[in-house]
Amino acid sequence: MKVEEIPDPAVYRLSFYLRQLEAFRHLNRNTISSKQLGEALGYTDAQVRKDLAYFGQFGHPGIGYRVEELIARLKKILGTDKDCHALLVGVGNLGRALLTYKGFPRKGFHLVAAFDSDPGKIGRRYGELEIQAMSEIVRAVGTLRIRMAIVAVPPESAQDAVNQLVKAGIRGILNFAAVSLTVPEDVFVQSVDLALQLEQLSFRMSLGTIQNSLAAPM
Amino acid sequence: MKVEEIPDPAVYRLSFYLRQLEAFRHLNRNTISSKQLGEALGYTDAQVRKDLAYFGQFGHPGIGYRVEELIARLKKILGTDKDCHALLVGVGNLGRALLTYKGFPRKGFHLVAAFDSDPGKIGRRYGELEIQAMSEIVRAVGTLRIRMAIVAVPPESAQDAVNQLVKAGIRGILNFAAVSLTVPEDVFVQSVDLALQLEQLSFRMSLGTIQNSLAAPM
DNA sequence: GGATGTGAATGCATTCACAGCA
């Protein structure tokens, strides 16, 4: 099985399997069947088995999957078996919240440097970190061997920030700015648009009522 | 066309079309073709036309789509043509950042009440809002006619918070806790797991290197 | 000419269903 032919949705679900397995481990479950894992997440058992089979043979016929073992395997596949350093650009309200977000270190992600373009913020400390000028990014990436960055700047300055990150050698970007970004094809961008999520929720909540407005002249 | 048979991915892309159209409007573009809109977002022109056609006939042959018109139509479809009130549960670092997040009001979403279970926080003010006890949720939902909530509590207490929200009459929940939630089927949950996003990025960044680890014994 | 909207064709992802193993 070549990596390229693994469906994107399957990779995405892999993270959910891992999260759910850790919940099961917390309940002292030793083994789990594809049926049980699927039910906890709203997938079919066949879906779970096929997804996992893309990556190898992890199950034990008659038994199911050993929770501890599968967690270790999935972490290795997802690349979260080792700790990983990342930097943050944009230390506004959202950026500061991300600096102290417990979910990141829990998965082995550590923010080890923070940058902002506002001269008034440079030199201030938030938690462990002292905010640095954008011009320091290149040096920090080099000395700290950082490959991943989180962008939490206003939409207008996001592409500019990203350009600087790419130039500094960053290979993966988690983007919170509500804009489409352009990057070289060897750089990966994962975007999270918080307001867009709320908008999607809004649509799904009005499913019943929308029927009319589709036909209506407006 | 029945709403139920519109593909989920198409609904999701609708939000991206809207976002991109607003960017084009900002550049004073009056009309735009499916090709141009698609290129800005990495979709084909056929994809754009088919997606939009699920919801009605918005285009003008030979011309394309009128930016202003299409924005108004999409907003109406997504339900963001009117302002919408929402409440927040969990006023930790992330919750506080969401209280002041500019992207929400920009799309017409307004956080009008905030709740926390920590007695030490109740009565404190953040920005406009005074933090209230969880027990006040029912009353607030009733008097302020709120239908939407944002959950930013630790994973352990998320299901409990959600139960209270559902009981109070909330119909849509944007969940930032890293757990799978159980809700009645007439309640909609949209979940955002920040660490999971970083994990997905981690996987995609290691695509080249992973080949081995798939076969490897571990 | 230049663009949309849309049935038909393709391609992908999910589900079925069963052989095989503990």
Added chain:
DNA sequence: TGCTGTGAATGCATTCACATCC
């Protein structure tokens, strides 16, 4: 018996390609 892993079948989403209209 209970469960995995997997080819075959189904079902969905995307793309093609063209009739249609400005």
